[in-house]
Amino acid sequence: MCCHSxxxxxxxxxxxxxxxxxxxxxxxxxxFVIFSDEERRVLDAFSGEGTCTYAAREDIEQEGKRLNDIxxxxxxxxxxxxxxxxxxxxxxxxLLPGDVxxxxxxxxxxxxxxxxxxxxxxxxRIKSASLNSAMGQHPRLxxxxxxxxxxxxxxxxxxxxxxxxxxxxxxxxxxxxxxFVRLQGIGLVQNRRCELPLTQADLADAxxxxxxxxxxxxxxxxxxxxxxxxxxxxxxxxxxxxxxxxGFNGNYLHIKYIND
Amino acid sequence: MCCHSxxxxxxxxxxxxxxxxxxxxxxxxxxFVIFSDEERRVLDAFSGEGTCTYAAREDIEQEGKRLNDIxxxxxxxxxxxxxxxxxxxxxxxxLLPGDVxxxxxxxxxxxxxxxxxxxxxxxxRIKSASLNSAMGQHPRLxxxxxxxxxxxxxxxxxxxxxxxxxxxxxxxxxxxxxxFVRLQGIGLVQNRRCELPLTQADLADAxxxxxxxxxxxxxxxxxxxxxxxxxxxxxxxxxxxxxxxxGFNGNYLHIKYIND
DNA sequence: CGTCAAGTTGAAACAGGTCAAATACCGTGG
DNA sequence: CCACGGTATTTGACCTGTTTCAACTTGACG
Numbered sequence: 001m002c003c004h005s006x007x008x009x010x011x012x013x014x015x016x017x018x019x020x021x022x023x024x025x026x027x028x029x030x031x032f033v034i035f036s037d038e039e040r041r042v043l044d045a046f047s048g049e050g051t052c053t054y055a056a057r058e059d060i061e062q063e064g065k066r067l068n069d070i071x072x073x074x075x076x077x078x079x080x081x082x083x084x085x086x087x088x089x090x091x092x093x094x095l096l097p098g099d100v101x102x103x104x105x106x107x108x109x110x111x112x113x114x115x116x117x118x119x120x121x122x123x124x125r126i127k128s129a130s131l132n133s134a135m136g137q138h139p140r141l142x143x144x145x146x147x148x149x150x151x152x153x154x155x156x157x158x159x160x161x162x163x164x165x166x167x168x169x170x171x172x173x174x175x176x177x178x179x180f181v182r183l184q185g186i187g188l189v190q191n192r193r194c195e196l197p198l199t200q201a202d203l204a205d206a207x208x209x210x211x212x213x214x215x216x217x218x219x220x221x222x223x224x225x226x227x228x229x230x231x232x233x234x235x236x237x238x239x240x241x242x243x244x245x246x247g248f249n250g251n252y253l254h255i256k257y258i259n260d
Numbered sequence: 261m262c263c264h265s266x267x268x269x270x271x272x273x274x275x276x277x278x279x280x281x282x283x284x285x286x287x288x289x290x291x292f293v294i295f296s297d298e299e300r301r302v303l304d305a306f307s308g309e310g311t312c313t314y315a316a317r318e319d320i321e322q323e324g325k326r327l328n329d330i331x332x333x334x335x336x337x338x339x340x341x342x343x344x345x346x347x348x349x350x351x352x353x354x355l356l357p358g359d360v361x362x363x364x365x366x367x368x369x370x371x372x373x374x375x376x377x378x379x380x381x382x383x384x385r386i387k388s389a390s391l392n393s394a395m396g397q398h399p400r401l402x403x404x405x406x407x408x409x410x411x412x413x414x415x416x417x418x419x420x421x422x423x424x425x426x427x428x429x430x431x432x433x434x435x436x437x438x439x440f441v442r443l444q445g446i447g448l449v450q451n452r453r454c455e456l457p458l459t460q461a462d463l464a465d466a467x468x469x470x471x472x473x474x475x476x477x478x479x480x481x482x483x484x485x486x487x488x489x490x491x492x493x494x495x496x497x498x499x500x501x502x503x504x505x506x507g508f509n510g511n512y513l514h515i516k517y518i519n520d
Numbered sequence: 521c522g523t524c525a526a527g528t529t530g531a532a533a534c535a536g537g538t539c540a541a542a543t544a545c546c547g548t549g550g
Numbered sequence: 551c552c553a554c555g556g557t558a559t560t561t562g563a564c565c566t567g568t569t570t571c572a573a574c575t576t577g578a579c580g
């Protein structure tokens with residue numbers, strides 16, 4: 001099912017190399033903690049427990065269905081969402097590589113919302129028991145995972161503010177800032193450029209606007225030279241300007257160490 | 261500073277009696293776990309570590325200020341909020357008796373938002389170390405506190421949906437449903453009646469509406485006989501009807517056992 | 521009984537939604 | 551490689567829920 005299977009003479013070295021470059025879980029968590037080699041090995045083992053892949057738009061978890069393992073996005077984008085009775089959809093948050101679908105599967109047996117892949121995605125399935133034992137044996141890993149919970153909660157609060165107080169223009173700008181900074185944190189921004197594999201309808205459901213108004217708002221952002229967006233790629237030449245337009249302050253992301 | 265100080269011949273008995281009736285922390289957590297006498301004693305000890313009181317409108321925590329102990333509301337209402345540069349205020353959530361201001365003070369050294377009392381409030385200050393050791397020694401307490409985190413997160417997600425997708429009418433109705441059910445869970449609803457010590461401006465800042473529109477919306481809710489509200493008291497004769505009007509489904513509160 | 525905050529009302533303005541139609545884009549199969 | 555069909559984006563015109571402003575009323579409290 002998984003990946004670290006190239007048989008070589010110096011497995012440790014290879015493992016280290018792989019981890020530091022390509023383990024999305026570590027890539028995410030090291031924004032907060034710098035890991036020892038031992039800790040990285042433990043993190044790497046998680047992906048080995050089983051990986052599954054999803055097509056774009058496919059559900060990863062469905063509201064009300066039983067939860068089993070802890071799922072962590074390794075590759076691709078996903079979102080939490082909830083449908084209302086009449087079909088309205090709110091996207092509750094975006095999940096990027098390294099993000100955890102649901103942490104406390106021992107306590108929460110079924111999710112109160114759904115999670116869907118937005119792009120083709122690969123997802124690690126971690127047994128709750130192995131995560132617990134890893135956290136028990138490695139306090140810094142435990143810290144890192146708690147930090148991930150803390151940041152997730154802070155993001156959700158910031159979305160509350162975004163939807164409650166900000167204008168359409170600020171909202172879209174703020175969301176783009178957040179995604180840009182989060183992607184930066186996991187090393188997915190290069191030359192001020194990142195993938196943005198969202199449709200305008202997705203942005204609309206995330207910002208509580210209509211797709212048409214998102215369209216006009218994006219045009220305004222382009223007109224003001226704050227973003228360049230097209231072909232699923234976002235380019236932000238002056239992040240500061242975009243942040244100012246959005247009223248964005250990244251403190252709530254609690255990033256300590258920056259990747260790259 | 262605290263409360264369980266009446267000296268009597270059978271302290272244990274008295275403690276039990278006090279706890280089951282009046283410890284807000286237990287009152288909240290037993291919506292998920294039914295505690296043993298021993299566990300209740302541990303919970304009770306928390307309030308003994310120190311209590312402070314706040315006037316209405318006073319800040320309990322301020323954005324950016326250093327966090328020390330874990331604060332738990334014992335009495336009164338509070339809210340998390342954040343101010344934008346131009347003075348707009350978004351209320352991010354309401355804190356009721358038993359609710360925790362910030363859990364992970366070891367990791368989050370300063371809050372990214374503020375917390376203010378809405379009524380005169382009394383707050384327990386718990387040392388992080390004693391909470392940790394209590395959770396270590398009593399797995400069911402640990403579970404209960406994790407459940408509290410899970411529900412807090414779920415509420416925040418539901419607010420995202422409320423602000424993103426629902427009309428003013430649904431939003432206000434939904435918020436009232438949520439508060440009513442949460443108050444019910446901690447035994448603060450009697451005869452379908454509860455305190456609602458919020459101004460219309462507070463409701464406005466929580467729902468992302470203008471105070472004036474909240475006013476008109478409340479009138480509409482009254483006109484449709486869904487609520488009776490006045491003198492800081494809310495009466496909901498048919499909770500089902502209000503829930504229907506709001507599109508409210510209380511599953512996200514993950515309540516297992518009902519108080520009263 | 522006066523003062524200040526909270527609630528209520530009406531009228532006008534506006535941000536953003538809806539509807540409908542046109543255009544661009546993209547992967548697929550011929 | 552091109553034609554095709556479906557999806558995503560763009561545009562314009564019109565509509566409506568909500569905000570804003572300004573004034574008035576009520577209520578709570580010293």
